[in-house]
Amino acid sequence: MKKILIVDDELSVCTLLTRFLSKNGYHAQSSTSGAEALRMLKNESYDIMLCDYHLQDITGKELFEKIQPLYPGIIVIFITGYADVRVAVDLIKNGAYHYLSKPLYPDEILKIIHNAIEDGNTPASARNSAEVKTLENGAGTLPAASEDGYVIGESEASRHLFEHVNLVALTDYSVILHGETGTGKEALAHLIHQKSNRRNGPFIAIDCGSLSKELAASELFGHEKGAFTGALHTKEGAFEQAEGGTIFLDEIGNLSYEVQVYLLRALQEKSVRKVGGVKTIKVDIRIIVASNENLYESVLNKTFREDLYHRLNEFTLKVPALRDREADLPLFVNTFLATASKELNKPIAGISSPVWELLLAYKWPGNIRELKNVIRRACLLTPEGKEISQKALPLELLNSKNMSQFAPQHNPDNGMDELSENGSSLKSAAIQGEQKRIMEVLQQVKFNKTKAAEILNIDRKTLYNKLRSMQQPSKK
Known part of the structure; x- marks a missing residue:
């Protein structure tokens, strides 16, 4: 059994890699510092070392330089939270076997370890100069974080979901995607399209929640000049527009009853008629719809046509909430961290342990969309080359042990106690009360923003603006 040492200052990464490699037949141990890794290497022999480039007490390069003369037979594979091509080329030229960017993917890790065992400790520069040239040309520095743009999770819920995606994609079935807001239903619909026989056709996405009753028919079926x-x-x-491809109707439950009749006719007859027109136009499309409501309950409540529901319900996919796929959280975090670092052209050293604890404790009512926004915002607020700290997180995460409470807590990092601000306590209390009420209502309606807005007696736009303001960093 080959012995592998994992060196990463993020305990969650160490834990996940240790468990994963142990399940796949390797004897894996981990260390969260360079100093500890040196002690472990002194006391025990390892075949492979997976080493994070940015450690708390030493850089991966410095650790590599220390162990090279002492343990020349060990295979060293570097991992990091962001890709730096120059570092990758330098390490490989100086004897490292390979260089990987986070997020790490199981199949990729196993393949590289398997190849490393077969090749010995011969670095890529000695095995194939083309591999180094690929790095120098900037290709492959960030591994594909997804399949066709969708992050593939590793949890049981995710595996079950993608087994069904692979089954239904190759058919022409109509699909209902049911899941909470922010779970990635549109991205999943696009993945189904990309895996289907219609992949070369267009993918047209329509947000039914933004369509007024008057304009919905025009947006879906078109109109003739002078029709209104x-x-x-x-x-x-x-x-x-979707001819030969796929049309995706998000929040389909928001369509008026009248438009539902037109939609049913279009699906049954595979043809449409423009508003104000007399000509019937044949269409060849596949339809995927999504809702954060249970459409069958809407049928029982007489807000959604039963015949349309059965026409659409050839296959239903339940998209799990992020809290139901906690094992995927590190993968999503590292994917969004790598993407944001690249977008901002600003390397981020990783995520501090206290932040990881908060990310894991939070219930993520906004699901993957909320997580992505939190990571992008944190990257923007974090200085280049530094770890993301608690100061870069929004208020709701800092209070994640009781997420319905939005009262600010004293944060020693920001150097001030909000309770001491003159003249602001009453206004602050009013804002906190409003935010608490919004969250309570959202939880009651399972984060259906349309229902929440109705209960709160505000329109959806106002609710979105209030939620957006809750994401903004507080002004000093």
Whole structure:
């Protein structure tokens, strides 16, 4: 049994890699510091070392330089939270076997370890100069974080979901995606399209929640010139635009009953008629719809047509909430961290242990979308080359042990106690009370923002603005 030493200052990464490699037949141990790793190497012999480049007490390069003359037979594979091509080339040229960017993917890790065992400790520069040239040209520095743009999770819930995705994608079935807001339903619909026989056709996405009753039919089916006031030109609808491909209707439960009738007719007859038109236009499309409500309950409540529901419900996929796939959280975090670092052209050293604890404790009511926004915001607020600290997190995460409470807590990092601000306590209390009420209502309706807005007696736009303001860093 080959022995592997994992060196990473993020305990969660060490834990996940140790468990994963142990399950796959390796004797894996871990260390969270360079000094500890040196002690372990002194006391025990290891075949492979997976080493994070940015450690708390030493850089991966410095550790590599220390162990090279002492343990020349060990195979060293570097991992890091962001890709630096120059560092990668330098390490490989100086004897490292390989260089990987986080997020790490199981198949990729196993393949590289398997190849490393077969090749010995011969670095890529000696095995194949083309591999180094690939790095120098900037290709492959960030491994694909997804399949066709969708992050593939490793939890049981994710595996179950993608087994069904692979089954239904190759059919022409209509699909209902049911899941909470922010779970990635549109990205999943796009993945189904990319895996289907219609992949070369268009993918047209429509947010039904943003369509007014008057304009919904026009957006979906098009209109003729002069069909209504303001119709100055003939318009092609989404169904025509999606010809030969896939149309995705998000939040379909928001369509009016009248438009649902038109939609049912279009699906049954595989044809549409423009608003104000008399000509029937044949269409060849596949339809995928999504809702954060249970459409069958909507049928029982007489807000959604039963015949349309059965026409759409050839296959239903339940998209799990992020809290139900906790094992995927590190993968999502590292994927979004790598992407944000690249977008901002600003290397981030990783995530501090206290932040990891908060990320794991938080219930993520906004699911993957909320997580992505939190990581992008944190990257923006974190100085280059530094770890993400608690100061870069929004208020709700700092209070994640009781997420319905938005009262600010004293944060020693920010150097001030908000309770001591003159004249602000009353206003602050009012804001906190409003935010608490919003969260309570959202939880009651399972984060259906349309229902929440109705209960709160505000429109959806106002609710979105208030939620957005809750994500913003507090002003000093």
